[in-house]
Amino acid sequence: MYRYDEFDAKFVSERTAQFRDQANRRLSGALTEDEFRPLRLMNGLYLQLHAYMLRVAIPYGTLSGKQMRKLGDIADKWDKGYGHFTTRQNIQYNWIKLEDTADILQALADVEMHAIQTSGNCIRNVTTDHWAGAAADELADPRPIGELIRQWSSLHPEFSYLPRKFKIAITGAPHDRAAVKVHDIGLRLHKNAAGQHGWEVMVGGGQGRTPMIAVTVREHLPENELIAYLEAIMRVYNLYGRRDNKYKARIKILVHEIGAEKFRAEVEAEYAKHPAQQTQVEEAELARITKYFAVPAFERLSRFAPHYEDARRADLEFAGWARNNLAAHARDGYTIVNISLKPEGGIPGDATGDQMRVMADLAERFSFDELRVSHAQNIVLPHVKLEDAYTIWKELKTHDLAAANYGLAGDIIACPGLDYCALATARSIPVSQAISRKFGDLAKQEDYGPLKINISGCINACGHHHVGHIGILGLDKKGEEYYQITLGGSSSENASIGTILGPGFAAHEVPDAIETILNTYVKLRDRGEDFLSAYRRVGPKPFKEALYATA
Numbered sequence: 001m002y003r004y005d006e007f008d009a010k011f012v013s014e015r016t017a018q019f020r021d022q023a024n025r026r027l028s029g030a031l032t033e034d035e036f037r038p039l040r041l042m043n044g045l046y047l048q049l050h051a052y053m054l055r056v057a058i059p060y061g062t063l064s065g066k067q068m069r070k071l072g073d074i075a076d077k078w079d080k081g082y083g084h085f086t087t088r089q090n091i092q093y094n095w096i097k098l099e100d101t102a103d104i105l106q107a108l109a110d111v112e113m114h115a116i117q118t119s120g121n122c123i124r125n126v127t128t129d130h131w132a133g134a135a136a137d138e139l140a141d142p143r144p145i146g147e148l149i150r151q152w153s154s155l156h157p158e159f160s161y162l163p164r165k166f167k168i169a170i171t172g173a174p175h176d177r178a179a180v181k182v183h184d185i186g187l188r189l190h191k192n193a194a195g196q197h198g199w200e201v202m203v204g205g206g207q208g209r210t211p212m213i214a215v216t217v218r219e220h221l222p223e224n225e226l227i228a229y230l231e232a233i234m235r236v237y238n239l240y241g242r243r244d245n246k247y248k249a250r251i252k253i254l255v256h257e258i259g260a261e262k263f264r265a266e267v268e269a270e271y272a273k274h275p276a277q278q279t280q281v282e283e284a285e286l287a288r289i290t291k292y293f294a295v296p297a298f299e300r301l302s303r304f305a306p307h308y309e310d311a312r313r314a315d316l317e318f319a320g321w322a323r324n325n326l327a328a329h330a331r332d333g334y335t336i337v338n339i340s341l342k343p344e345g346g347i348p349g350d351a352t353g354d355q356m357r358v359m360a361d362l363a364e365r366f367s368f369d370e371l372r373v374s375h376a377q378n379i380v381l382p383h384v385k386l387e388d389a390y391t392i393w394k395e396l397k398t399h400d401l402a403a404a405n406y407g408l409a410g411d412i413i414a415c416p417g418l419d420y421c422a423l424a425t426a427r428s429i430p431v432s433q434a435i436s437r438k439f440g441d442l443a444k445q446e447d448y449g450p451l452k453i454n455i456s457g458c459i460n461a462c463g464h465h466h467v468g469h470i471g472i473l474g475l476d477k478k479g480e481e482y483y484q485i486t487l488g489g490s491s492s493e494n495a496s497i498g499t500i501l502g503p504g505f506a507a508h509e510v511p512d513a514i515e516t517i518l519n520t521y522v523k524l525r526d527r528g529e530d531f532l533s534a535y536r537r538v539g540p541k542p543f544k545e546a547l548y549a550t551a
Helices: 006-028 033-041 065-078 098-110 143-153 223-240 251-258 260-271 276-293 306-314 316-325 353-366 386-398 429-438 442-448 507-524 531-538 541-547
Strands: 045-047 052-057 082-085 090-096 168-171 185-191 197-203 215-221 326-328 334-339 350-352 371-373 379-385 453-456 470-477 480-487
Touching: 006 033, 006 098, 033 045, 052 098, 065 082, 065 090, 065 098, 065 350, 065 353, 082 353, 090 098, 143 168, 143 223, 143 276, 185 223, 197 223, 215 223, 215 260, 223 251, 223 260, 223 276, 251 260, 306 316, 306 386, 316 326, 316 334, 316 386, 316 442, 334 386, 350 353, 353 371, 353 379, 353 386, 379 386, 429 453, 429 507, 442 507, 470 507, 480 507, 507 531, 507 541, 531 541
Parallel strands: 168 185, 453 470
Antiparallel strands: 045 052, 052 090, 082 090, 082 350, 185 197, 197 215, 326 334, 334 379, 371 379, 470 480
16 A cells, blocks of 8 residues: 655645645635635535535545554544445545534545545546456556655646646556546556557546546556656646637547547647656656555455355345455455445445544455445455455444345445535436335346436436446436436446436336336346346336336
């Protein structure tokens, strides 16, 4: 795990002191809200419907136990006892007082964390595969590159005032768990015919009111050229991106309007202006960073873990959790533990201070002191011995963290919606809770198989509804909340944007509508066929007919 050096620590502490002064001036009335707004946003502080909201960056989703414990302590001391993990590997506190914010930032700085660039028209938190460094299918750990990009982009003088916010996602595996095709820049590691690693560079993906899948501008970029090439992309965007209309300012609009070929040519021309030796600094820094992501001291273990197998046979509840929430690790005898933050009837992504401390303890005892935050709003223990899985499950169960629904219908992604967000037009949380209760039965969820249900409370798509297998978008219609349903979205390597089925539904009608869709899938699926594959085979027609049969 990357550790701050002297420069990092000084930089974050000085930034906290600056913000303390700015907040004090706002509290004294020396600054108006209009004057204070750009200052607080540069430190991740929003003013939402009921209170200030602080968004804290978790670079590439990686946390130590000490850091997670601090997040829990902040939730208890300065919020209402919980925090909300987001779809971009951040955590948000929704009930912050302005007079406490500088103390919170200092508490974060004490454990090498901050909220810088979690807002504003700059390069936001860099996200990665939450199984990085552990997944069995991975080519290489993408987090050193993530850290290099974080350092390069933090307060970059040329890219701090872009036309709009900018998001970069990275994966080092062929199966995309980082949603790289729906980011402004997506990076995916490949191995070419000569066995050399290189980065596929994709640009212009995104969701919101104009959802788009990114286009590839380089198939196989050598790693030592990556930062220079990213700079070329950013310069083209900075030069040509629109600043007159924020709804048309994202890079996806630029790529769409001038065309992928023209955009690619502009980037290559910009890249050609810079000498190759410029990459030497980045190469040396990447080598330094990589040492912090060294492979943990794994034991040499057998693939067969007798205690784990005995527990699965003896305890069917544990067996269900193990079946759904454990994933293949690259090392024999180890597993990846996915902790679902989606208990039946719960709020997706929320965790209490106590739960955060429990997960911190488990990471320190059983997972080389590492946790990950996933963009599906769950927590991961990346390196766990299979022999320890039963002990961990019992501890999770005691603290309402043992939902066995990872990757199933109950594993719903939802934004805060109109319960908190000033931009939302409808509530997301009550709808997600109602769906969660409707499909609480694990046997039913397992029968439906792999399924992603995503809910957003407005067109900005923080709940990533466009890429849900079943997407739900909350909208306002003459003062009433209603919900539009899309089918067929995906954020994986076969990314796609969902198709709107038809007229929307009232909130209380949504769970039954989802059940109708799933019952239709069960009737038409081929043996072993998952929901997304079945939808792609048959298209929307049978689902529309079932859903609107009585309309």
